[in-house]
Amino acid sequence: MNLEQQWLEYDFNPFILFSHEGKIVSLNAEAQFLLGSANQKEIFELTTAHAPLSYGFKTTFLDIEFGRHRFFGITVGYIDDDTIGIKLYRFPTLNKNNIQKPEGELTNIFTIIDLCISSNSIGRSIEFVKDFDPTIPDIIINSNKLVKVLDLMYKCFLDNKKITTRVYYRIGEYIKYDEKKYSLFSIEISAKKLDQTYLHELQEYIVSTCFYLDIKEHKLTINLPIIT
Incomplete structure (x- = not known):
């Protein structure tokens, strides 16, 4: 993987790329953990519900939870009719210290x-x-x-x-x-x-x-x- 791909893979925020049928094309490590609490269908439905009306990207701020995973916003984007991606922004609920x-x-x-x-x-x-x-x-x-x-x-x-x-x-x-x-x-x-x-x-x-x-x-x- 190049630097850009590794950056996405190890991002603290989950990222999933879906096909137009709702099948997962690719996802990063955090998204794999997220799928232990949320099913694929509900994340795809969230993606399509907040997709931009035309090609491009749309960021929406909302409070959403999947089990112990809590997020304060999402970005949904697509540049063709074949795939659509979603990135979920994790809420900083814990102080690491x-x-x-x-x-x-x-x-x-x-x-x-x-x-x-x-x-x-x-x-x-x-x-x-x-x-x-x-x-x-x-x-x-x-x-x-x-x-x-x-x-x-x-x-x-x-x-x-x-x-x-x-x-x-x-x-x-x-x-x-x-x-x-x-x-x-x-x-x-x-x-x-x-x-x-x-x-x-x-x-x-x-x-x-x-x-x-x-x-x-x-x-x-x-x-x-x-x-x-």
């Missing part, structure tokens, strides 16, 4: 989750549904902080008849500590109603941890690195 590698002891995640479910089920008629990927290994983490975070996450949903917990790999996503890449997995808790009172308490506590919290209308997710 605050990204700390988790410390603690080797912990079985499923044991911690079961403990939190057990403590929050006492005296309540709630159906706790578990959807776990059993291949996720024990990880190094501060178990006390994890218990506190999960406990608050469950408390946000106690006014429900059913609460679902998912544990799954985040395919294609990773985080870097000391120039080393670590894969990510998620603990996702969801139900129909979310208690805003406990959510505020959770948000206040999460800043004292190294965990990333993703908040949606009916679910809460923390993304954790697999450090063994």
Whole structure:
């Protein structure tokens, strides 16, 4: 690759070039990670929805999220009818100096989750549904902080008849500590109603941890690195 191609490949912002049929012609490294959270079709639809009316380029500022990926704008461009490209501008949500590698002891995640479910089920008629990927290994983490975070996450949903917990790999996503890449997995808790009172308490506590919290209308997710 020449310098121009390498510059695009290692850009912090995702870039995807589509055919007119919506098939991917090329993409850079960051776009590959983005496709772990967003599907190809919805990004192509975003591209065509914000394309210029005639040949050229158009930049649009908008707040858009795909999982843990958040962007503040996009540029869409095409110079013929065969291909169209999109570049998404990543929101600087984290201060690099605050990204700390988790410390603690080797912990079985499923044991911690079961403990939190057990403590929050006492005296309540709630159906706790578990959807776990059993291949996720024990990880190094501060178990006390994890218990506190999960406990608050469950408390946000106690006014429900059913609460679902998912544990799954985040395919294609990773985080870097000391120039080393670590894969990510998620603990996702969801139900129909979310208690805003406990959510505020959770948000206040999460800043004292190294965990990333993703908040949606009916679910809460923390993304954790697999450090063994």
